[in-house]
Amino acid sequence: MAKITKQEVKHIAKLARLNLGDKEVEKFEKELSLVLDYIKVLDEVDVSTIEPTSHPFKIKNTTRKDEPVSDKSNDQAEKIIGLAPDTKNNYLKVKPILK
Amino acid sequence: MSLVDLNIKQIHSGLKKKDFSAFEICQEYLGRIKSKDKEISSFITVDEEAALNKAKQADELIAKNSDIPFLFGVPCAIKDNMMVEGLKCSAGSKMLENYYSFYDATAVKKIKNENAIILGKTNLDEFAMGSSTENSFFGPTKNPVDLDRVSGGSSGGSAAAVSAKLSAFTLGSDTGGSIRLPASFCGAVGLKPTYGSVSRYGLIAFASSLDQIGPIARTVDDVKIVFDSIKGKDSLDSTSLDYKEDSFDFSVSELKIGVPKEYFVKGIDPEVEKAIKNAIKKYENMGAKIEEISLPHIKHSLACYYIICCSEASANMARYDGIRYGYSENQKSKNLLETYLYSRENGLGEEVKRRIMIGTYSLSSGYYDDYYLKAQKIRTLIVNDFKKAFEKVDLIFGPVSPFLPFRIGEKIEDPLSMYLVDMYTVSVNLAGLPALSLPCNDPGKLPIGLQIIGKPFEEGKILKAASFY
Numbered sequence: 328m329a330k331i332t333k334q335e336v337k338h339i340a341k342l343a344r345l346n347l348g349d350k351e352v353e354k355f356e357k358e359l360s361l362v363l364d365y366i367k368v369l370d371e372v373d374v375s376t377i378e379p380t381s382h383p384f385k386i387k388n389t390t391r392k393d394e395p396v397s398d399k400s401n402d403q404a405e406k407i408i409g410l411a412p413d414t415k416n417n418y419l420k421v422k423p424i425l426k
Numbered sequence: 427m428s429l430v431d432l433n434i435k436q437i438h439s440g441l442k443k444k445d446f447s448a449f450e451i452c453q454e455y456l457g458r459i460k461s462k463d464k465e466i467s468s469f470i471t472v473d474e475e476a477a478l479n480k481a482k483q484a485d486e487l488i489a490k491n492s493d494i495p496f497l498f499g500v501p502c503a504i505k506d507n508m509m510v511e512g513l514k515c516s517a518g519s520k521m522l523e524n525y526y527s528f529y530d531a532t533a534v535k536k537i538k539n540e541n542a543i544i545l546g547k548t549n550l551d552e553f554a555m556g557s558s559t560e561n562s563f564f565g566p567t568k569n570p571v572d573l574d575r576v577s578g579g580s581s582g583g584s585a586a587a588v589s590a591k592l593s594a595f596t597l598g599s600d601t602g603g604s605i606r607l608p609a610s611f612c613g614a615v616g617l618k619p620t621y622g623s624v625s626r627y628g629l630i631a632f633a634s635s636l637d638q639i640g641p642i643a644r645t646v647d648d649v650k651i652v653f654d655s656i657k658g659k660d661s662l663d664s665t666s667l668d669y670k671e672d673s674f675d676f677s678v679s680e681l682k683i684g685v686p687k688e689y690f691v692k693g694i695d696p697e698v699e700k701a702i703k704n705a706i707k708k709y710e711n712m713g714a715k716i717e718e719i720s721l722p723h724i725k726h727s728l729a730c731y732y733i734i735c736c737s738e739a740s741a742n743m744a745r746y747d748g749i750r751y752g753y754s755e756n757q758k759s760k761n762l763l764e765t766y767l768y769s770r771e772n773g774l775g776e777e778v779k780r781r782i783m784i785g786t787y788s789l790s791s792g793y794y795d796d797y798y799l800k801a802q803k804i805r806t807l808i809v810n811d812f813k814k815a816f817e818k819v820d821l822i823f824g825p826v827s828p829f830l831p832f833r834i835g836e837k838i839e840d841p842l843s844m845y846l847v848d849m850y851t852v853s854v855n856l857a858g859l860p861a862l863s864l865p866c867n868d869p870g871k872l873p874i875g876l877q878i879i880g881k882p883f884e885e886g887k888i889l890k891a892a893s894f895y
Contacts, residue, residue, distance in 0.1 A: 336783070343740060343786040344747075345779060346767035355783055361842055362784055366729045369800055372807070379802030380809055382635050382665070383621045383858025384882070389664040406528040412754035421749055422762045 331359045429454040430591040434648040448499030452481035455501040459592050468586040470506045472546035484541050496651045497540035503593040505584045506547040509628035517630045518550045518562035521752045521773035531628020533639045533656040548583030552775045554632045557847040560838050561777045575831040578611030580604040585612040595643040601636045603851025606863035610826035610875025613865045615649045616642040620882045621858035622667035625660030633738035636855040646892045674886040678894045679713030684819030686721045694828040701874040702825045705866040719815045723807040731852035733788050733801035740785025809857045826863045826875035860885045864892045
């Protein structure tokens, strides 16, 4: 059985920028082990010569002209900033990154 | 007969003949939502005032010119993970509880251009992650056929609203079955279109290589009308594709229907199996040729799907950082890392966290080859299985789900058993194919959906075949 440890759960949570309480760590330890165990069925398949698929159809990168598009309303920027939880003078406020 | 009993075609001809006004239908629906939705909870937002205003405007337009498009004046609702300008767009999450859309999703814009009347936004599993709508921050949507049972998910609100006649049609989204499953559970018709046939612009991303917007309605004809309105290439979605228009005109006796032998195995509810086999028999009796086919890798599709959808979800969910929009602990945090950690901890629900964890694990250093890359290779095998099958048959028939609509609370504590609900639907998304859920159980019983799968861009063939039922 695939066994994922508490340490691993904490490591993954840190990578995912998720704070987990002790109870959640314990819960995920059990649940993720079960899910990963289920996923192990894929080991039955020999894929050594198979190419991966990342998209259902083979489409190439599509681009459009890089031109400014004017919208009927000119207050979109204001609305976008207005959605931010913490702002000052129309800037987003962010906590210090460096100590 | 009440106005809410009319399908889109009937509304269309009634409006043209001035049997009733758009305002009257809109009022009738809003009244019904008020009296019925307390027990069903299919709506998160009802926009009464705007809907009535739009309906009034529609009536003024039709007084001048009665040459109207099909969706003109037709009351509808939109899954709450698609942008409708000016309305809240919560994605069923605490994270976006107070998020307002400042633009329209392309699919929404298209139905608005036909003057469809948007009544409101419908409930869903948080960020469309789930199979029962029990993962919504706003509580589950109940199945209108049996209120003790789930509506299916993740577009449970959209399917229940159609089934309970709270909306003439709705838009849903389908990443691994999220249109077909709730349509099946609620007894509605739901179409998951070919990947790329409907623009995803303005749809909140869950797993970008799988997500697709589609219609849920009461009849096959209505689904076709809505699909024809929303499909087509969009410069705002680089994965959208030109829709190759094909007219499909054939009789049932020309149809070759494939039935995968892998579909009827241990685990399927006998009542579901019986209903699906009866439906297939009905086509056979009408003259269609039924052929047993094999999709040898289908048994691996669920594991493959959950690795891919969780990996993509973990990347898509990284945008919820507590800084630009959504639930935030920024003001209480000491540094940027704390803003991330606590905003996500307190703003996201359990299933979303679970999928972020599975996805992050699958993509992390040391596991990437064993999980994500491997799943992508299995995906190739599944795509090839379908290609091979479609060399021999026109359409593939099977169940939408192995289970009948289950009771609320029955599976929510066991994530793996919940994932098994999707065993027949996820492979279709992995291969980017179109598929329909068509109600096929006897009236009065719990609904069961027949799944009809087609080749890419052959929605027309699926819908034509479904119209024979």
